[in-house]
Amino acid sequence: MIQSGSFNAQMLDASGIYYYPHLGSTNTEACRLAEEGAPGGTVVLADAQSAGRGRRGRSWHSPPGKGIYFSLLLRPPGTGPAAASPVTLAAAAAVARQLRECTGMQAAVKWPNDLLIGQKKIGGILTETRTSRQVLLYIVMGIGLNINHRAEDFPAELRRRATSLYLESGLTFERTTLFLDLLKGLRHCLDLFFKEGFAPFQPLWKELSATLGNDVKLAGQDEAVQGKAVDLDAEGALLIEDDRGQRHRIFCGEIV
Numbered sequence: 001m002i003q004s005g006s007f008n009a010q011m012l013d014a015s016g017i018y019y020y021p022h023l024g025s026t027n028t029e030a031c032r033l034a035e036e037g038a039p040g041g042t043v044v045l046a047d048a049q050s051a052g053r054g055r056r057g058r059s060w061h062s063p064p065g066k067g068i069y070f071s072l073l074l075r076p077p078g079t080g081p082a083a084a085s086p087v088t089l090a091a092a093a094a095v096a097r098q099l100r101e102c103t104g105m106q107a108a109v110k111w112p113n114d115l116l117i118g119q120k121k122i123g124g125i126l127t128e129t130r131t132s133r134q135v136l137l138y139i140v141m142g143i144g145l146n147i148n149h150r151a152e153d154f155p156a157e158l159r160r161r162a163t164s165l166y167l168e169s170g171l172t173f174e175r176t177t178l179f180l181d182l183l184k185g186l187r188h189c190l191d192l193f194f195k196e197g198f199a200p201f202q203p204l205w206k207e208l209s210a211t212l213g214n215d216v217k218l219a220g221q222d223e224a225v226q227g228k229a230v231d232l233d234a235e236g237a238l239l240i241e242d243d244r245g246q247r248h249r250i251f252c253g254e255i256v
C-alpha cells in the first residue's frame with residue numbers, strides 16, 4: 001500500500017461518511033446522531049479522538065494521523081436485544097478476516113471484542129445499545145484500529161500490550177482505502193448476521209481465534225471462572241472447562 005499522512009476527505013464525503021479531523025468520541029457522536037433520528041448505516045469517522053472510549057470505562061488512545069477510529073449506527077428491524085448480543089463477535093471476525101485480506105497480516109480475534117496480531121492488541125470494538133421496554137432501538141458499534149502507530153505513539157503503559165500494522169510489518173498503510181475496504185466487508189457481514197444470526201460466523205471465528213485452547217480467567221462475572229477455553233458455540237458463548245471437568249457457558253465478560 002502507498003504511504004499517506006491523512007484521510008482523503010473527498011473520498012469519504014463521496015461515500016456518505018461523516019468525517020471529522022478531531023472529535024471527542026465517534027461513539028458519542030454516533031449516539032447523538034441516532035437520537036436525532038439518523039438512519040441505520042450512518043458512519044462517523046475521526047482522524048483523532050480526545051475522549052475515545054474503550055470497554056469497562058477505559059479510554060482509547062487515538063492520536064492524529066495514525067489509526068482508524070469509527071462508529072457505525074445500526075437499526076436492525078425486528079431484532080431483539082438478546083439476538084443482537086453476539087454482533088460484536090461477528091464483527092470482530094469480519095474485521096480480522098478483512099485485515100488479513102487487505103494487508104496479509106495474521107490478525108486474530110480474542111474473545112469477546114479484541115483484535116490481535118501475535119499476542120498484542122491491534123484493535124478493539126465497543127458496542128453500545130439503546131433499548132426501550134425490551135425493544136432494541138439502535139446499536140452503535142465503535143471500532144478502533146492501530147494502523148501507522150510507532151512505538152512512541154502509544155503511552156508507555158500500553159507499549160507492552162499494543163501493536164499496530166506498521167510495528168508488525170514496517171509498512172505504512174493508506175488509511176482511507178483500507179477503511180473503505182474494511183467497512184464494505186463489515187457491512188456485508190452485518191447484513192448476514194441480522195438475517196441469519198451468529199451461526200454462519202462460528203466457523204470463521206474459531207478459525208481466527210487466539211482464545212481457544214488457552215487457559216483463561218474471566219473478569220466481569222459474579223463468580224470467578226477459570227479454566228481452558230475449549231469451544232465457542234453457535235450462539236457465541238465461550239465454553240470454559242474448569243479443572244474439575246465442568247463446562248461453563250459464558251456470554252459476557254473479559255479475559256484477564
Ligand code: BTN
Pocket residue numbers: 024025026027028049051052053054055056058060068069070071113114123124125126142143144145
Ligand atoms: C476496547 O477494546 O476496549 C474497545 C475500544 C473501542 C475504541 C473505538 S475507537 C472508535 C470508537 N469511538 C470510541 O470512543 N470508541 C470506539
